[in-house]
Amino acid sequence: MSQQASNKRPIIIGVTGGSGSGKTSVSKAIFEQLHGHSLLMLQEDSYYKAQDEKPFEERTKVNYDHPDAFDTDLLIEQIHELLNWKSIEVPVYDYAAHTRSKEVIKKDPKEVIIVEGILVLNDPRLRDLMDIKIFVDTDDDIRIIRRIQRDIEERGRSLQSVIDQYLATVKQMYHQFIEPTKRYADIIVPEGGENQVAIDLLVTKVRDIISKTN
Numbered sequence: 001m002s003q004q005a006s007n008k009r010p011i012i013i014g015v016t017g018g019s020g021s022g023k024t025s026v027s028k029a030i031f032e033q034l035h036g037h038s039l040l041m042l043q044e045d046s047y048y049k050a051q052d053e054k055p056f057e058e059r060t061k062v063n064y065d066h067p068d069a070f071d072t073d074l075l076i077e078q079i080h081e082l083l084n085w086k087s088i089e090v091p092v093y094d095y096a097a098h099t100r101s102k103e104v105i106k107k108d109p110k111e112v113i114i115v116e117g118i119l120v121l122n123d124p125r126l127r128d129l130m131d132i133k134i135f136v137d138t139d140d141d142i143r144i145i146r147r148i149q150r151d152i153e154e155r156g157r158s159l160q161s162v163i164d165q166y167l168a169t170v171k172q173m174y175h176q177f178i179e180p181t182k183r184y185a186d187i188i189v190p191e192g193g194e195n196q197v198a199i200d201l202l203v204t205k206v207r208d209i210i211s212k213t214n
């Protein structure tokens, strides 16, 4: 019997934490260790709003750590599609250009869907769709060091621009919008993807939920 015909619905796991906390690493670790099940990883960053109409200079000044920067309605709509075993077209985000590229990527529904991003526990509509909510908790100094390295190597940024953005918006928004969502987490994982005990516990729990929804 197909998954759809058996009336099962996909399991949704939300993974949040500050920028550079290790959300992506934790999500990948769960992904790699959850053998025998089909998985899909959705990144909230793919749902940053398109800003083609704004000049580049203006885009560099946007607060990308505020909930208004995201098209959360589209993310929620697409999760509902996946819950109904329908395919979606995920936007592709270009960090260097600060807008969506022209491409979309088709993603098929899977048994387990990991939704990862800085504000995925901020919107109650999103939280209500999740079976497990995880907050990756990493000290601010470690996060900014990781972010500097990553943004220069992978996101086309200069050291000065990373520092300016951190002081202008990233730090304050973390304390205003991201850190408070820790209270909604079922599990708080200290120090990201290297925490094998936490990953093992999570993988066991996901298997448990899957077996109960069969």
Ligand SMILES: Nc1ncnc2c1ncn2[C@@H]1O[C@H](COP(=O)(O)OP(=O)(O)O)[C@@H](O)[C@H]1O
Residues within 6 Å of the ligand: 017, 018, 019, 020, 021, 022, 023, 024, 025, 026, 146, 147, 150, 191, 192, 193, 194, 195
């Ligand atoms: N536990 C860890 N120890 C060392 N480096 C890590 C750890 N977790 C993540 N990193 C590194 O830090 C950077 C940011 O991690 P990432 O998982 O992308 O964070 P996030 O998705 O929360 O922004 C990456 O370069 C990653 O390789």
Ligand SMILES: Nc1ccn([C@@H]2O[C@H](COP(=O)(O)O)[C@@H](O)[C@H]2O)c(=O)n1
Residues within 6 Å of the ligand: 018, 019, 020, 023, 045, 048, 064, 065, 094, 095, 097, 098, 099, 117, 118, 165, 170
């Ligand atoms: N144009 C953009 C869009 C987003 N950001 C930053 O990305 C961070 C979220 O991604 P993580 O992988 O680090 O969780 C967020 O803190 C935004 O500031 C950006 O710099 N430019």
